[in-house]
Amino acid sequence: MKKMLPESELARDERFVRTKIEDRLFDPRGPKVAQRNTGPARMGPDRPAAGERSRSLMHGIFVGEIQALEGAGRTCYDFDDETAPFQLKLDMARQCWDESRHCEISVKLGDHMGTEIGEYTESTFLFAAACNPDPVLRLCGVNRALEGLAIDVFNSMKEFGNESGDPILEFCEDWMLADEVTHVKMGSDWLRRLTDTDPERRERALEFQRTVDAIFNLGGFRGDDEENPVQLARNFRRLAGFTDEENDSLAALARESTEQAREMAEMAAAALDASAQGS
Amino acid sequence: MTSITVTPDPFTLVPYDAAEIASLVEEAAARAEVPPGVEIALVVDEELFAPLTGHMSDVVDGRIVLWISGANFEDNKRPCHFSAEQARIDLAVMMLRGKDRLSEDFAEAPPDAQLSRGERAAWDAYAAGRASRLGFAVRRPRQLYDFRLQHGFTDASDAAFERCWDGERLTWAAVREICKETGASERGVSKVPVDLLRQK
Numbered sequence: 485m486k487k488m489l490p491e492s493e494l495a496r497d498e499r500f501v502r503t504k505i506e507d508r509l510f511d512p513r514g515p516k517v518a519q520r521n522t523g524p525a526r527m528g529p530d531r532p533a534a535g536e537r538s539r540s541l542m543h544g545i546f547v548g549e550i551q552a553l554e555g556a557g558r559t560c561y562d563f564d565d566e567t568a569p570f571q572l573k574l575d576m577a578r579q580c581w582d583e584s585r586h587c588e589i590s591v592k593l594g595d596h597m598g599t600e601i602g603e604y605t606e607s608t609f610l611f612a613a614a615c616n617p618d619p620v621l622r623l624c625g626v627n628r629a630l631e632g633l634a635i636d637v638f639n640s641m642k643e644f645g646n647e648s649g650d651p652i653l654e655f656c657e658d659w660m661l662a663d664e665v666t667h668v669k670m671g672s673d674w675l676r677r678l679t680d681t682d683p684e685r686r687e688r689a690l691e692f693q694r695t696v697d698a699i700f701n702l703g704g705f706r707g708d709d710e711e712n713p714v715q716l717a718r719n720f721r722r723l724a725g726f727t728d729e730e731n732d733s734l735a736a737l738a739r740e741s742t743e744q745a746r747e748m749a750e751m752a753a754a755a756l757d758a759s760a761q762g763s
Numbered sequence: 764m765t766s767i768t769v770t771p772d773p774f775t776l777v778p779y780d781a782a783e784i785a786s787l788v789e790e791a792a793a794r795a796e797v798p799p800g801v802e803i804a805l806v807v808d809e810e811l812f813a814p815l816t817g818h819m820s821d822v823v824d825g826r827i828v829l830w831i832s833g834a835n836f837e838d839n840k841r842p843c844h845f846s847a848e849q850a851r852i853d854l855a856v857m858m859l860r861g862k863d864r865l866s867e868d869f870a871e872a873p874p875d876a877q878l879s880r881g882e883r884a885a886w887d888a889y890a891a892g893r894a895s896r897l898g899f900a901v902r903r904p905r906q907l908y909d910f911r912l913q914h915g916f917t918d919a920s921d922a923a924f925e926r927c928w929d930g931e932r933l934t935w936a937a938v939r940e941i942c943k944e945t946g947a948s949e950r951g952v953s954k955v956p957v958d959l960l961r962q963k
Contacts, residue, residue, distance in 0.1 A: 513812045535908055
């Protein structure tokens with residue numbers, strides 16, 4: 485079996501359609517919508533297109549779970565026992581068990597909301613973070629950055645279930661959320677143990693985590709404000725071992741990303757208008 | 764002969780074809796049995812993309828006036844591309860609601876921008892059920908979830924949904940009654956206007 489599988493070689497059946505993040509970034513409608521009031525992005529039953537937004541996010545969670553399963557599985561296999569201790573691989577095997585259960589729960593939640601597998605496109609940049617050849621960097625990118633994001637996403641969906649009176653969504657998200665807290669702790673523990681005598685490697689790993697965090701803040705997807713669809717779940721992050729300083733820094737990074745996205749949208753809208761006037 | 768107008772024509776942000784959409788509107792109107800001679804005006808907001816979906820059906824001076832987000836016509840698997848299959852379903856639901864407004868049964872109904880979310884969800888379920896029986900590929904679980912979001916995840920709400928979905932001749936009064944039964948009419952008014960996506 486091949487080691488270090490690139491994201492382009494992930495196995496999917498004909499129901500899945502892959503998309504690139506650039507497709508959305510260069511969509512000419514993006515700057516137009518950014519200038520409009522489309523309501524609070526935070527999930528709620530009284531928000532415009534509430535049902536469709538939640539279905540689309542749920543499908544995104546589902547494909548994210550598949551990729552998390554693939555990422556943890558690759559970490560069990562890609563490294564020898566010297567590079568990645570056997571106990572670390574056992575933790576990753578345990579995580580595979582959790583992620584496969586999350587996939588099944590997500591499929592059922594999709595049924596509950598009225599979606600089908602593969603109804604929306606799949607972006608694989610989550611798995612891309614799980615391709616780092618250094619196991620410490622990989623764990624930081626996946627278990628601390630992405631599983632940290634999963635805490636935020638699941639908590640937002642759980643709150644949406646609570647607000648809309650949907651006990652199925654609320655409890656399913658809560659059960660998955662509990663696992664994510666464990667996954668983040670695994671990442672934090674292994675980061676400490678494997679870099680105990682190598683502060684430089686630890687810093688590189690944390691830098692990689694910040695890069696992954698920044699990617700997933702893109703355009704204000706996650707943050708502390710109403711305009712962020714996914715809210716930073718500070719309490720659950722604390723339980724998972726993130727310090728208040730780390731949470732504050734992530735919130736600041738999210739605000740920066742939102743502001744950058746706004747500036748880019750304004751520039752793009754101005755360029756589009758100038759182009760339309762010139763034609 | 765029904766007069767149909769589609770705006771914008773041409774589309775400038777997405778490769779949608781106004782003539783193709785007009786022919787789908789004509790098909791939906793015929794299958795929904797909109798009386799011949801009724802003018803139909805459809806505005807597509809091409810700036811909006813998935814998942815910012817939404818549509819509205821009103822009657823103004825005897826004309827059916829429709830508004831829809833471009834996201835409703837967008838192929839979920841191919842962003843920016845038109846999905847005729849998806850458009851057929853939404854246009855059928857819109858047309859059935861437009862036809863309802865032309866009848867005495869819904870004469871008292873306020874314009875779509877003034878409907879509560881519960882009223883709108885019940886009316887949509889009623890239209891979607893009929894569209895399904897007309898042969899349009901409406902997905903019932905999706906409609907049920909949208910209904911539950913506004914009427915609650917309860918047995919009473921599910922029973923109300925069945926009545927809407929199976930209904931062949933509901934009235935505006937029946938829609939309001941359903942909202943009372945499920946408690947949807949008791950819900951506080953949201954600060955988010957129901958036609959927010961339509962406002963520019």
